[in-house]
Each structure stands twice: as structure tokens, then as C-alpha cells.
Amino acid sequence: MLKPDPVEQAMSDGATTIDLAKDRSIAQTILGQPLHQYFSKAVKEPFLRAVIFYSKKYPHPTRKNVGQWAIPFMDALDKLVAFNRGTREDFFIAVRRIVLGTIAHDGFYRERILAMFEWLIESLLNGKIYPRGEGTPKSNHWTEPQPYGGKHSIISKILIHRNEINKILGRSSNGDTNTVYDNHGF
DSSP: OOOOOHHHHHHHHTOSOOOOOTTSOHHHHHHSTTHHHHIIIIIIHHHHHHHHHHHTTSOOOOTTTSOGGGHHHHHHHHHHHHHBOSTTHHHHHHHHHHHHHHHHHOHHHHHHHHHHHHHHHHHHHTTOOOOOOTTOSOTTSBOOOSSOSGGGSHHHHHHHTHHHHHHHHTOOOOSOTTHHHHHHTO
């Protein structure tokens, strides 16, 4: 007699959590069968609806009411909303509203987000962040002027010159400037 699949059993039982093998990547877990359908319907869709619902509780952010800390975030989030072509537009607008509303009024979160940006920049200068693929997101869901991504991205250009940038900043470089760039063909 076949043992029931633990994921299918948990889904049919209405479990709130599903334990999977520790050697499976998150992508394999979420995108693989049979969890993909479950994750989309029972996790992702309710989450997206909740974010959209709660975002409407925040005041509408404008350049005049968010303060200086939020302006660069607003510029980036405005590009995200503008370049996104209709797909989940309400979610990206909601994220914009929540992020800007939060960093505009709450230093606790703002300072942690700024710290995270510092660490991301360090990772970039250490060659650990790769540029998005050339022409991605795909133009059927994205309106950014071509060319974009890959060798056209600012990440690609920083990777090419990261040893020089690290020297200017007084940081030591970890490895050859072009290793990440060359190995991944950006």
C-alpha cells in the first residue's frame, strides 16, 4: 500500500504549515508539485489581498508629505509602478504606499532599511550581487526603455569597476574585479 504524500495529506487536512525535506530549495518547494497550486491559492493570493487592503489604511504619500528620507525610495518605487505593465499593479501600488508611509513616520524601520541598503551595497562591492538578466523583466509585463538589465544595468557597471570603487572607499576587494561579471556573462 502506498503511503500518502505528506504535502498532499497536509493540504487536504487544511494544515497551516507543511514541513518539507531540508535539502529542497525554496524555489523547488514553492514551484514544485503538488505545493505550487496550494501555495498560490492558500498563501500568496491571501497575502497579496491583505497587503492591498492594509495599504489603504495609510495616508497617500506625496513628495511634500513624506520627508527627505523617503524621496529616494519614492523615486525608485514610482519607477517600479510606472514600468510594471498592469500585472499585479495594485500590489505594487500598495507596497509603495506601505513602504513610503512607514519610512516617513517610523525611524525604527527607516534606520533598519537604510542599514540593509548599506549591507546590499557592501555585497555588491564584494561581487556577490549579480545584475538582472538583459531585457528582464520581459517587455510584455514591463515598459522600461530599452536597453536595460544585463550589461546595461548599473549593477553590471559597478561590478566592472568595483576594485576602483573599493580603493576609493578604502575597502579591500574580495577577488578579481571581473570574476562575477565574466563567469555569468552579464
